[in-house]
Amino acid sequence: MPDPAPEKKSAPLFSAEALLLWYDRGARALPWRVPPSDRRAGRRPDPYRVWLSEIMLQQTTIAAVRGYFLDFTSRWPTVADLAAAPLDDVLARWAGLGYYARARNLHKAAQAISGERAGIFPTTVAELEALPGIGAYTAAAIAAICHDARVPVIDGNVERVLARLMRLETPPRDAKAALRAALFATVPERAGDFAQALMDLGATLCAPRAAACGLCPLRPDCAAATLPDPTLYPRRPVKxxxxxxxxxxxxxxxxxxxxxxxxxxxxxxxxxxxxxxxxxxxxxxxxxxxxxxxxxxxxxxxxxxxxxxxxxxx
Structure with a gap:
């Protein structure tokens, strides 16, 4: 069963086509990612690798995760291998990455997928959220990247991009429904590439303390690009x-x-x-x-x- 639409669609916030053209030319090469040219040729992402990367990337940078991801996938190349591993071994290989509940939930989820689901990953957001350690964002990311589910995928990078596009006057955490609605109206058929393209844009051109608006494919649609300092957005909550x-x-x-x-x-x-x-x-x-x-x-x-x-x- 497909995931239900979270909001009624309105006009697209920006040109998804412009974003995807930019992504096709310069997508980041990441060990868990299938390049856009390979996706168009029919190669699909491995849900195990996407799921593992998304769990590791929670509250953690790509630079810190890359080595751990390569180590895990070399040691446990399939979800069945990870499920069969002793938990203490998994925790030992996770050492230094922090937030150790992620590793315990990773192991529990691997056992559930390998056992109860006969090694087959869920395909919908609702089914993915039922697994240990998978919240709304991670479920949406896996569903979009692996299955082109047309759902909003909003991490910190994407929040920043949207807040600047919309010139949002409230902190993103207080405007989650508005952000979801705006993005849901814009997600194209290439939902997986679209989600990863927005992540790349936020990580490179639309960074927290610098905005390379002159290079950004979304500049024509961005309300903050006309400001002397677009990094005033997103608005920050009082800590x-x-x-x-x-x-x-x-x-x-x-x-x-x-x-x-x-x-x-x-x-x-x-x-x-x-x-x-x-x-x-x-x-x-x-x-x-x-x-x-x-x-x-x-x-x-x-x-x-x-x-x-x-x-x-x-």
């Missing part, structure tokens, strides 16, 4: 102050230099990761509660900034 959590980390060593580690619980922040024992993290730091007797002393302070809070450990 809330990041809360601080405080606690203690207990580092215990033996005479041979080995360090005592514990495995975290299966759920929650840093789930299943190994680390030194820690206290509860709270707004107010309590007195140390040492996990065992010993010659304890304060070794220093560590600060780590998570997405939603700042952690200060002693």
């Amino acid at each position: 809330a102050e990041r809360p601080i959590r405080r606690g203690h980390a207990y580092v215990m060593t033996r005479s041979d230099g080995s360090v005592f580690l514990v495995r975290r619980l299966d759920k929650g922040l840093l789930a299943r990761m190994a680390g030194v024992p820690v206290s509860v993290w709270a707004a107010t730091r309590a007195a140390p509660d040492y996990p065992m007797p010993g010659a304890w002393h304060r070794a220093g302070d560590i600060v780590h900034v998570f997405t939603h809070f700042r952690l200060e450990l002693t």
